[in-house]
């Protein structure tokens with residue numbers, strides 16, 4: 001049995017990245033005193049410390065790390081110990097300049113930052129294995145050790161290297177995947193533009209080309225880069241498992257990362273003992289708490305529904321966006337507790353003490369430059385106390401209502417060049433569908449398109465451009481067996497090689513949707529179309545329209561104008577015991593809600609009308625009990641109806657009937673059995 005919870009941690013995790021090496025040892029005493037004051041239970045140490053731990057090749061200095069681990073242990077703070085392999089020392093690169101990655105344009109990166117790694121480099125792999133082995137030997141039995149933290153955010157800041165070593169690795173990977181050069185030609189469609197290869201040696205990474213490179217080659221390269229990083233993770237993990245049995249191993253994910261350069265977290269989720277995630281608010285004018293909820297739901301899904309851990313977020317502003325607003329009073333707690341509601345076993349931060357020097361000195365932290373006489377610190381202390389009172393929910397699982405189909409391979413494919421319109425952004429439909437479900441107060445699980453969906457009354461499929469035949473069959477069976485499916489345009493188009501499924505669009509989903517698409521006709525910038533539906537209602541679509549031909553499906557909404565005037569815009573197909581909806585234009589969230597409301601009716605999902613928008617209600621349930629989280633993101637006090645009475649854990653009061661949740665605050669009720 002693999003250990004999946006941090007060893008010796010009997011409370012929720014609360015703390016952050018702790019970089020004591022940036023401070024004189026005199027500050028360490030104050031650090032642990034403040035950690036006690038705030039109720040810190042775990043910190044992440046040593047993530048970037050390779051140069052200090054191994055100042056010269058094969059010479060180690062563990063003295064300072066011994067002292068800090070002892071000090072943390074004396075103060076009852078558990079340690080998530082990093083392997084520092086995301087930041088090799090300067091001496092390593094002087095000896096192995098070839099381990100610096102090369103960009104697609106052929107430029108070799110320089111040393112002087114972090115994460116400059118060619119994951120194919122044998123020298124890097126050897127050096128990483130050595131330092132990991134040393135750390136594991138030294139600290140396997142240290143009483144502070146709770147969790148191993150391998151590397152940092154694989155895929156960031158370099159998601160793929162294009163050097164010659166990688167080219168060799170790519171050729172071997174292609175052979176393992178396809179079996180022969182002929183099969184590669186077939187899969188990549190190299191007959192197009194005369195790209196035919198007669199030996200592996202002729203194949204390169206998809207480096208800079210004068211015009212668009214072969215899309216299937218680009219897609220395979222993303223798979224290769226992902227697999228290579230995962231191989232390196234596994235190598236470190238296996239050392240740790242061997243030398244440090246009983247201590248779980250993780251690496252921090254970034255599930256919300258933009259899809260074109262992320263890794264395949266479905267595959268990564270199977271490799272770690274405990275799924276951990278980093279999440280930062282993107283302040284682009286959209287509702288940040290919705291994006292947060294989506295990232296948390298996605299992370300939980302990557303963990304297979306099991307508890308996971310938020311390893312990094314921020315107490316206030318970050319420093320890497322064009323504009324970095326401070327969080328509003330109460331926002332940090334809402335963010336933290338929203339992650340907990342959606343399955344995290346705690347809330348950790350980047351970082352404990354704000355740096356004075358270096359690239360991240362303007363990034364907020366738990367102990368800010370302003371010191372402890374500050375709002376941030378007071379809120380940190382308060383959050384520590386709140387998390388302490390929630391320890392009883394450890395091990396419980398978030399209860400989902402519906403599912404969204406999600407596949408990183410499809411995102412990678414969809415982000416490639418030369419598509420029907422540049423106004424269709426790969427991730428946009430997923431965000432819109434999620435936001436609509438969020439506003440209906442439905443908790444969303446994410447599911448791989450080939451996963452068993454039978455537990456969900458409703459499954460939505462936003463822009464699943466790449467849909468394998470197996471996924472098409474899976475979605476069809478789901479509907480035949482009584483499920484309700486809602487699919488957006490630009491789904492079911494290509495197979496795993498980015499080759500269009502034979503016949504009319506949407507090849508992989510024609511049967512289940514009961515229609516074909518003869519042609520699509522994206523709209524001009526700022527152009528929109530009207531669609532009309534039941535009882536003369538009308539909605540507005542933009543960006544995308546298409547010529548849908550019913551082949552079993554019935555039109556529910558019809559294009560009233562635009563290129564496809566008179567044709568079906570939204571269809572409903574009864575198939576077996578279930579129903580499949582298709583939405584062929586881009587609807588904003590309010591309009592999409594009209595369609596989802598009808599689909600929810602098909603699925604037997606009752607509307608939660610009593611709850612205002614921006615009031616989030618989520619449940620965790622399990623042996624530890626039944627917990628209801630109510631998060632009020634609005635500026636007004638609200639009352640949330642309770643199905644059964646219980647105890648409000650953050651205030652300790654009895655709660656029954658309607659739970660008052662003041663503006664901007666969070667309440668957590670343990671419902672009576």
Ligand code: GAL
Pocket residue numbers: 152153278280312318319350360363
């Ligand atoms: C994370 C990273 C941390 C820190 C943080 C700042 O992606 O893991 O080390 O840089 O961003 O927001």
